[in-house]
Amino acid sequence: MTGRIVFAPDSFKGTASAAEAAGALAEGWRTVRPGDDLVLRPMADGGEGTLDAFAAAVPGAERIPVTVRGPDDRPVDAAWLRLPDGSALVELAGTSGLTLLDALRPLDAHTFGFGEAVASALDAGATRLLLAIGGSSSTDAGAGALAALGASFRDHEGREVVGGARGLAEVASVDVSSLRALPPGGASILCDVTNPLLGPSGAAAVFGPQKGASAAMVASMDVALARFAVLVPGGAALAQAPGAGAAGGTGFGLLAWGARMSGGAAAVAEAIGLAGAIEGADLVVTGEGRFDGQSASGKAPSEVVARADAAGVPVALVAGAIAAGTASFAASVSLTDLAGDVDAARGEPVRWLRAAGARLASSWT
Incomplete structure (x- = not known):
């Protein structure tokens, strides 16, 4: 079966823009599931990007x-x-x-x-x-x-x-x-x-x-x-x-x-038509450089989760580092864990974002 996957990450600050992150995650996903319909909606929260x-x-x-x-x-x-x-x-x-x-x-x-x-x-x-x-x-x-x-x-x-x-x-x-x-x-x-x-x-x-x-x-x-x-x-x-x-x-x-x-x-989500992109999707992938206690307070991933929840669509998280609970996500991947340490993840962010996309695709049904 094929699916419709929406990639809506924020930037991984100082290492990859939101557009680069969305593209790399989609590339990795496509290596595992080339037949899926992939929709890119790079996000931001008023900061870089x-x-x-x-x-x-x-x-x-x-x-x-x-x-x-x-x-x-x-x-x-x-x-x-x-x-x-x-x-x-x-x-x-x-x-x-x-x-x-x-x-x-x-x-x-x-x-x-x-x-x-x-x-x-x-x-x-x-x-x-x-x-x-x-x-x-x-x-x-x-x-x-x-x-x-x-x-x-x-x-x-x-x-x-x-x-x-x-x-x-x-x-x-x-x-x-x-x-x-x-x-x-x-x-x-x-x-x-x-x-x-x-x-x-x-x-x-x-x-x-x-x-x-x-x-x-x-x-x-x-x-x-x-x-x-x-x-x-x-x-x-x-x-x-x-x-x-x-x-x-x-x-x-x-x-x-x-x-x-x-x-x-919220303003960025409205501008990019995020709600319409999520409607009817099978999965939304969001993320940011560091997912921590502040991430739920108005940052881009929290806005993506809110809109996906309203549409009844599960959400997967990819972050450079994860320092808060991820129980609300269908799946989560840390680039630091994939790369082995923080310096390796920051040194080649696009490589590890692709790897994260591939890992999510391999585990998704």
Whole structure:
């Protein structure tokens, strides 16, 4: 018997894009079951690969190139996506993301380039903004992006502060009088986390170490974020909003601008027609680089599982590493287990993704 299999993984961050992962899994599956109908629907959750997912799924979408100041001040050739309805999708990972750094800069990386790309979209007449903010390299509370959009942050001497978390500690005054207006249709933040800006669940504590911050740096960054939040109009309340801590606090900065929070994975799923692709399928294969306790909180695999469950279709999981229970999946494969260790899996991700696809096909009935 032949089957209809949908491949809807997120990216395996830093090693394989969502499109590469879906293609490799399908190639591996096909070596075992060449007669099956394979449907590829690469997913994203507001982080790396979101722009690619929209570009592949939305007919008439157009990449608009833009050169911006990267998170370490070097120029970055990036792009934002013009959608047929006049909306613009801007992805932080491609302008101010962690993968753009040669060395981590926990105190000095910033989001200025992301703001420049947003400004470019506004200059081009975007009627609505979709802001995908996952994959940030910085903990600057979105101050860099807001500065690129017209806000001013000065120290006690009246001087513009430097970018990044280091600069936040020096901010004494905030002027948003020249901040650009939102487009007519507003701005939606595509975000996969619900962390507040401050505290043990906040931007510095949870995400700072991933960006190279030591324990001492995390403590000082949290203090700087708290001081900054009080200076931003309405910031004290916004600091506790779900998602304010996303992307090193960029969620907070965008909320202060007037943007609204929106589920990143849900938005991508709608754009790529995931529900329609799953309807009538025999199996859905999803995955990501690391499946852990946070994976159920709005990330791409959780969105895929929710839509597959609604359609009564079983789901298989493939992940670089699995650090949480998989009882809800029909099958699961860890690339680390296949390859023998983490370094081997990360060194040849496409090879092991193909192997994972073949293993799932061999065991599926």
